Amino acid sequence: MSEDIPIWRIKYLPRNLDQICGREKIKNSLKKIIVQSNFPHLLFIGSEGIGKTTLANLFSKEFLGKEYDANFKMVYANVPLSEEERSQARKEAYVSKSKVGSIAGRRITTPAFIQVKIKPFVQLKALGDTPFKILVVKNFEALGNNQQGFRRLMEKYGSNCRMILITDKISSIIDPIVSRCQIFLIPRVKFEDFRDLIFNIA
Incomplete structure (x- = not known):
């Protein structure tokens, strides 16, 4: 356990959507998606530390x-690749001349972060009975110019x-x-909802 995370925060961390404080409209929308077993790509927007990642997880x-x-x-878009991951990306970027096809002997221009962190996961179908996998990209804006490459993977x-x-x-x-995402604006918790949560804990 990380020493900089208070024990009380771990203890009272929500375990399901119902335990999330407030935000009933958003929770109900997400529950409808679960019942329907289908949804488009999603975009969670809100200030830092507001609970976007917890909701997504x-x-x-x-x-x-x-x-x-x-x-x-x-994956965390703002975390740089390790040297090992960069080396892996360089190796995968070159298509051997022995391969059959029009790209044999050429270099693939897929951004390194996408090539190493994202593509191997999204290109394979889901395991088991679920209709598809789910990839969460935190701090997505940090992809910068690589967003065009990410868009192609979305499609x-x-x-x-x-x-x-x-x-x-x-x-x-x-x-x-x-434009390819269903947008969720994550608001701050209302004071009344936070107060009720504290009373229930106490």
């Missing part, structure tokens, strides 16, 4: 059920994997991606 757990571990992945592998993008800077996300 708990929604994914309830949607995927027992298939969660095999079909869920979360190509959308049937294999739905993506939940998390950001606090929607102005930094390109329109072609925003």
